[in-house]
Amino acid sequence: MSKKVFTIGRGENCDMVLADPSVSRMHAEVTVESPSRLNIKDCKSTRGTFVLRNGRAEKILHETISSHETLRFGTMDMAASELLRVFSPAGGTPDGQGRGHSGKRIRCECGAVRLADQPCSECGAR
Numbered sequence: 001m002s003k004k005v006f007t008i009g010r011g012e013n014c015d016m017v018l019a020d021p022s023v024s025r026m027h028a029e030v031t032v033e034s035p036s037r038l039n040i041k042d043c044k045s046t047r048g049t050f051v052l053r054n055g056r057a058e059k060i061l062h063e064t065i066s067s068h069e070t071l072r073f074g075t076m077d078m079a080a081s082e083l084l085r086v087f088s089p090a091g092g093t094p095d096g097q098g099r100g101h102s103g104k105r106i107r108c109e110c111g112a113v114r115l116a117d118q119p120c121s122e123c124g125a126r
């Protein structure tokens with residue numbers, strides 16, 4: 001079974017839309033390697049993709065990231081565990097939403113990642 005590649009960016013057609021001017025339209029590609037590891041590939045983004053390690057932001061081009069690390073797209077920080085949660089093919093909530101759902105994700109104003117066509121589970125925003 002080939003691994004699905006998810007896209008992250010400001011563009012409407014990305015799997016996860018980050019509506020921030022520092023994020024490129026097509027910023028990065030994400031592949032879930034395992035329940036605790038992600039592969040991140042920067043798509044020649046303008047502001048770059050970084051991983052925060054030991055208090056420093058290290059620019060990455062193509063790298064495997066562990067679930068405890070934090071990523072930065074442009075100036076937007078996102079926990080790797082959050083990306084794993086929303087892109088993991090395993091599991092899912094009883095109503096079929098959340099993990100494994102094929103719908104488009106956006107980052108809510110409250111900071112949570114939510115499905116674009118569903119109310120936010122954290123703050124209720126639509």
Ligand SMILES: [Zn+2]
Nearest residue numbers: 108110120123
């Ligand atoms: Zn919210």
